[in-house]
Amino acid sequence: MKSLEELKAIREKMQGQVGFRDEGDDGIRVVVGMATCGIAAGARPVLTTLSDKVQEKGLDKVKVVQTGCIGLCKYEPIVEVIEPGKEKVTYVHMTPDKAIEIIDKHLVRGQVVSEYTLDMK
Amino acid sequence: MFRSHVLVCGGTGCTSSGSAQIIESLEKEIKKHCLDKEVCVVKTGCHGLCALGPIVIVYPEGAFYSMVSVDDVPEIVAEHLVKGRIVTRLLYQETVKEDGFTPIVDTDFYRKQHRVALRNCGVINPENIEEYIGTRGYEALGKVLKEMTPDDVIQLILDSGLRGRGGAGFPTGLKWKFASGNRGNVQKYVCCNADEGDPGAFMDRSVLEGDPHVVLEAMTIAGYAIGASQGYIYVRAEYPIAVERLNIAIGQAREYGLLGKNIFDSGFDFDIELRLGAGAFVCGEETALMTSIEGNRGEPRPRPPFPAVKGLFESPTILNNVETWANIPQIILNGPEWFASMGTEKSKGTKVFALGGKINNTGLVEIPMGTTLRTVIEEIGGGIPNGKKFKAAQTGGPSGGCIPAEHFDVEIDYDNLIAIGSMMGSGGLIVMDEDNCMVDIAKFFLEFTVDESCGKCTPCRIGTKRMWEILDKITKGKGTLEDLDKLEELAYYIKDNALCGLGQTAPNPVLSTLRYFRDEYVAHVVDKKCPAGVCKDLLSFKIDPEKCKGCTKCAKNCPVGAISGEKKEAHEIDTSKCIKCGVCYDNCKFDAIYKV
Numbered sequence A: 001m002k003s004l005e006e007l008k009a010i011r012e013k014m015q016g017q018v019g020f021r022d023e024g025d026d027g028i029r030v031v032v033g034m035a036t037c038g039i040a041a042g043a044r045p046v047l048t049t050l051s052d053k054v055q056e057k058g059l060d061k062v063k064v065v066q067t068g069c070i071g072l073c074k075y076e077p078i079v080e081v082i083e084p085g086k087e088k089v090t091y092v093h094m095t096p097d098k099a100i101e102i103i104d105k106h107l108v109r110g111q112v113v114s115e116y117t118l119d120m121k
Numbered sequence B: 001m002f003r004s005h006v007l008v009c010g011g012t013g014c015t016s017s018g019s020a021q022i023i024e025s026l027e028k029e030i031k032k033h034c035l036d037k038e039v040c041v042v043k044t045g046c047h048g049l050c051a052l053g054p055i056v057i058v059y060p061e062g063a064f065y066s067m068v069s070v071d072d073v074p075e076i077v078a079e080h081l082v083k084g085r086i087v088t089r090l091l092y093q094e095t096v097k098e099d100g101f102t103p104i105v106d107t108d109f110y111r112k113q114h115r116v117a118l119r120n121c122g123v124i125n126p127e128n129i130e131e132y133i134g135t136r137g138y139e140a141l142g143k144v145l146k147e148m149t150p151d152d153v154i155q156l157i158l159d160s161g162l163r164g165r166g167g168a169g170f171p172t173g174l175k176w177k178f179a180s181g182n183r184g185n186v187q188k189y190v191c192c193n194a195d196e197g198d199p200g201a202f203m204d205r206s207v208l209e210g211d212p213h214v215v216l217e218a219m220t221i222a223g224y225a226i227g228a229s230q231g232y233i234y235v236r237a238e239y240p241i242a243v244e245r246l247n248i249a250i251g252q253a254r255e256y257g258l259l260g261k262n263i264f265d266s267g268f269d270f271d272i273e274l275r276l277g278a279g280a281f282v283c284g285e286e287t288a289l290m291t292s293i294e295g296n297r298g299e300p301r302p303r304p305p306f307p308a309v310k311g312l313f314e315s316p317t318i319l320n321n322v323e324t325w326a327n328i329p330q331i332i333l334n335g336p337e338w339f340a341s342m343g344t345e346k347s348k349g350t351k352v353f354a355l356g357g358k359i360n361n362t363g364l365v366e367i368p369m370g371t372t373l374r375t376v377i378e379e380i381g382g383g384i385p386n387g388k389k390f391k392a393a394q395t396g397g398p399s400g401g402c403i404p405a406e407h408f409d410v411e412i413d414y415d416n417l418i419a420i421g422s423m424m425g426s427g428g429l430i431v432m433d434e435d436n437c438m439v440d441i442a443k444f445f446l447e448f449t450v451d452e453s454c455g456k457c458t459p460c461r462i463g464t465k466r467m468w469e470i471l472d473k474i475t476k477g478k479g480t481l482e483d484l485d486k487l488e489e490l491a492y493y494i495k496d497n498a499l500c501g502l503g504q505t506a507p508n509p510v511l512s513t514l515r516y517f518r519d520e521y522v523a524h525v526v527d528k529k530c531p532a533g534v535c536k537d538l539l540s541f542k543i544d545p546e547k548c549k550g551c552t553k554c555a556k557n558c559p560v561g562a563i564s565g566e567k568k569e570a571h572e573i574d575t576s577k578c579i580k581c582g583v584c585y586d587n588c589k590f591d592a593i594y595k596v
């Protein structure tokens, strides 16, 4: 390595990975239901897609976490977006593609993708 | 990319309680559940809460599991990693809330801490240089080499007010300035003191184990500032994990071009080598350390000349402590004002302490200078076990002194501690409660210096031994009041005449206990009693016939058959046979045995 640019490139590549180990709980939480029902309905690829994309885009205020059964098994895979001071948004019948849409629209631009939310079903 | 990181502490404390096996088992279980593409296991340095190790933290949730055993691993993987259910029974108790858990940073142990030197410990994988770079590692070095002159660097360190963390508290910038003349024309050296000989201290070990690159980066910066091209880290061989990680770090830094020739294409060359010490306390003293690096027997030499003028191999040399180094890159990145905004007027920044002795949260803490001893012990340290009363805290180890309860609210900084007869030292903080005998403590530390004296100068070699003999006499009930005067006279004589810091500070534990606990000395001498019930020659064990139920446990346990009595009747101790081992006292279920 001979230049600051090279150092910066490594830093940017690694920042997401190390920043991932952040203690704060003041940001947005994206919660994926990962009980047996969720996993059976395909929640795992949804979870990994969400987690990967959030890190790729460097959304360091967003945490993608899993939870147990949310209690609406027939709507699985379910993803909840919980933002401090705002009402919880529940997305249902998620797929990896829909998840990417939610990241781009909801998490980046702040627009709820209402066609996938629970109250639309 | 991983959706979850499982951090396992790989510091010495957690390693000795089995964290390596936990890592192995985690990796196996994760594979079994086909999660190895989603979840990674990271071995980190020390988190500080050593009393609760092994520690495992799962992100992104930040669930802090303590006292984890290999048997718990399948549950963590199947419940938490597969199904997203926190394993509440393993959570650090302080973080458990009714509806989940609080982040670890909100617990009493962490809330008042401020991590500068320890910022990466327990957060990054110390064996991966890229993780260090990910937390702005080597950015300060880049900035220094590309944007600053050597004099700018020295001025910046001067402005920050940083003082050495190895004990004496000498201003770091000033030390560098003294060694900065004649750049480019003479061979100079940069050394790191990682000898850490203070019993009970493990601050430096934790930095080296948890964040080795920070020391390499800082030493390289100093090399540029004073015009040196070679560095040495003097680390004790008894720190095998630290040595291994330093070796890995040096190898990676060379591979990335961050050590070696022409760093960042600036024309500046710098390299670092390790030198292993055999663990002699005196080798932490700067001139003895350099003598040892030169390949000679580790003995001090007179100062002046100071190392900045004539140090290692007779060349201008700077030596700084590990923790001092760990502050340097942060000061350069965040500016001297940032650093000087923490702490007190003459002691800037933070200080790492290793808490030990009679304290609940044995471990490593980093606090802003000026934090009170009370906060450190009661809040961060979680207080004293078993509801016992605080008696004193020893700082500065065998060179330092005790801080008694009357100074519990002292704001910890260099000058305040000196003023009350102790010193900051390198950061060992040993807590004593009402069950500790202060004469015995003084004797303990003196025994250490007697052992560790290199023998080169008479005051230290013979004087400390004479002091120890007097203390031994006192603890055996054979001391006189004149002995106390003699002890003091000897103490001042040794302080004034010993060749190096070891002898000059060796009498401090005696002087400070005499200052604050003279009544305990007098009780040993005049009443022939040890008020804390520690000195065996001055106490005997008795059985209270009212409380004794005749369970016979004491009689069965007594190794010398000194206890007799019929079943279900009060027992008795034959004091002529008793060796005062205390087994009966420790094991009586009815509190029937007492010391007099």
Ligand SMILES: Cc1cc2nc3c(=O)[nH]c(=O)nc-3n(C[C@H](O)[C@H](O)[C@H](O)COP(=O)(O)O)c2cc1C
Residues within 6 Å of the ligand: B163, B164, B165, B166, B167, B168, B169, B170, B172, B193, B194, B195, B196, B197, B198, B281, B282, B283, B284, B285, B286, B287, B319, B320, B321, B322, B324, B325, B426, B500, B501, B502
């Ligand atoms: C007997 C004795 C032992 C010492 N042991 C250590 C030690 O283990 N680690 C350390 O950093 N400094 C130790 N010192 C202090 C060093 O001599 C020196 O002051 C220090 O390493 C300078 O670094 P600093 O300015 O960054 O504190 C010791 C001093 C004496 C007199």
